[in-house]
Amino acid sequence: MELRQINYFIAVAEELHFGRAAERCHIAQPPLSQQVKRLEEELGVTLLERTSRRVALTPEGKEFLKRCKDVRDRLNEAVICIQDMAKGLEGQLRVGFIGPASLSKLPQAIRSFRERNPNIRLDFSAQSTTEQLPLLRGDRLDIAFVRLFGHDTSGLNSLLFLREPYVLAVPEGHPFTERDSLDLKDLEGEPLVFFQPMNQPALYRSLIGAFHKAGFMPNIVQEANTEQSIIALVATGMGCALVPASSVVVNRGGVVFRPLTGDLPQWEITALWKKKNQSVILQKFLDVAREFREVH
Template sequence: MELRQLKYFIAVAEELHFGRAAERCHIAQPPLSQQIKRLEEELGVTLLERTSRRVSLTPEGREFLRRCKDLEDRLKEAVICVKDMAKGLEGQLSVGFIGPASLSRLPRAIRTFRERNPNIRLDFSAQATKEQLPLLRGDRLDIAFVRLFGHDTSGFNSMLFLREPYALAVPEGHHFADRDDLTLKDLDGEPLVFFQPMNQPALYRSLIGSFHKAGFMPNIVQEANTEQSIVALVATGLGCALVPSSSATACRGGVVFKAISGDLPQWEITALWKKKNETALLKKFLDVIAEYSWVE
């Protein structure tokens, strides 16, 4: 069965006249009649009753016409859909992000994109960088917002979305809370809450190295797997913590965020995607992301 046979059948069934149907389909009448006959033979069903004076639909023909029309409508929708996808007007994107990105400008960027593109579906996945990279390589994510410190990014395109310094989160009432001239050296002997090394081993080593350069070993009393957990532990009075400056936007009670100077790496979030997956839709998404990128 061929799509053109269904097109011919719809024309005959609606016109109930082979001559008019042939004109409508821009085909001679004999080939049109042959195609309808071949269709009936393939189905093993009589769709049209023919006499010298009239053409009419059998009950099977009426049902087949209804389903063919439905198929025709779906095909038209499919054509419109794929054309809109090619223009970036339809479709969906799978977006991965690390937890701290939710405290950055990323939520505002996504909201702007959704407002401008209401027909685009966005699927989100919050995971650590090491978990996102295999998903990105396996085409299970279209774009990922990650920390690239020490990770292999070969084969990816990238855009720096955020670069900012670290801040020091301290419990309310702490002796650092009223100081504005804090340096890394001031943390010598202070109880610290740190992230778990397994999540970002290269970054962990770099930060520990920063303490070594300042002349001391950090007094790490607790480790946690997310920045949100780290800040929550600071609020309990357990200790201080180095966190991205944007963490201050969380407005968690019981915590004060202070600027701190010293030989510390910058805190960055980078957008990663595969070049071959750079569709019109992804490009539109990247254009909005670029509007909200922030590099200090």
Template structure:
């Protein structure tokens, strides 16, 4: 059974006239009659009653017509859907992001994209960098907003979405709150809250190296796994912490932020996607993301 046979049957069943149906299908009447006869033979069912004066549907023909029209409509819908997907007008985009990205311009970029493309479904996954990378390679994410430092990005394209310096988060009431800036050398002996070594080992080593260049080793009193947890612990008075400048957007009670001078790495959020992913939908999303990126070097 071929789809064209169903199309021929629908035409005959709606016109109830082989001549008019043939004209509609741009086919001669004899081949049309043969196709309908072959369809009935394949089904083992009589669909049409034929006399010299009229054509009518059998009960089976009426039911078959209803189902054939449903199939035709579904195929038309499927064709329109994939054509829209090819143009980036419809589809699904799976977006992964690290927690700190929520304090960047990413929410604004996503809101703008959603307003411009309401028919696109966006699915979000808040995951660490180490969790997102395998999801991206396994095609479980289309784009990932991550924090790279020594990670393998073979086969992936990238765009720096955010690049900013570290600042110092200080408990309210600490002596440092009276300063307009703090130098890393002034942190010797100061209780510090650090991100966990396991979460970003290369970055952890780089930060320790920055303290070593300043002439001392940091006094780490607590390690945590997210920037939000870091700021929350600073608010308790446990110690100070190095956090990205955008963390200052988190107006948490009991925490003051000050610029931090010293030989420190930059804090970055990078957008990653597979090099083989050339869909118009992803490109449309990247165009919006680029408009909201905060990368001084772009």
């Protein structure tokens, strides 16, 4: 059974006239009649009653017409869907991100993308950098917003989305709140809340090295696995903490933020995607991401 036979049958069934159906299909009447006849022979069912005066559908023909039109409509929808996907008008984008990215302009970028592309479904996954990289390489993510520090990025393209300095989160009422800014050397002996080394071991070593260069080792009294948890611990008065500058947008009582100077690495969030991924939807998303990137 061929698609053209189905189209010929639909035309005859709707026109109930072989001549008009042939004109509609831009084909001569004899070959159209032959194709419809072959379709009936292949099915082993009479679909049309033919006389010298009229053409009528049999009960089987009426049911087959209904089913054929459904197949045609579904095929047309599939063609339009695939064409829209090729144009980046419809489809899916899977976005991974680390928790701190939610404090950057990534949410605004996502909102802008959705407003411009309402027919594209976005799926989100909040995970660590270490968890996202294999998902990206395994084609289970299309783009990942991560924090790189010594990670293997071979086979991946990158876009620096955010670069900003560290600031010091200080408990309310602490003497540091009376100062406009602080230097890393001011933290000698000060109780500190730090992130857990297992999450970013290379970065952890780098920050410890910055304290060492300043002439002392940090007094770490507590560790946590997210920036939000670290800030919450600062609010309890447990100690101060180094956090990215975007953390200032967190409206949490009991915490004051102060600029921090010293030989510290910059806080960065990078967008990664596979070099082989040529998706039009991904390129559209990257265009929007470039509009909202913050690199200081």
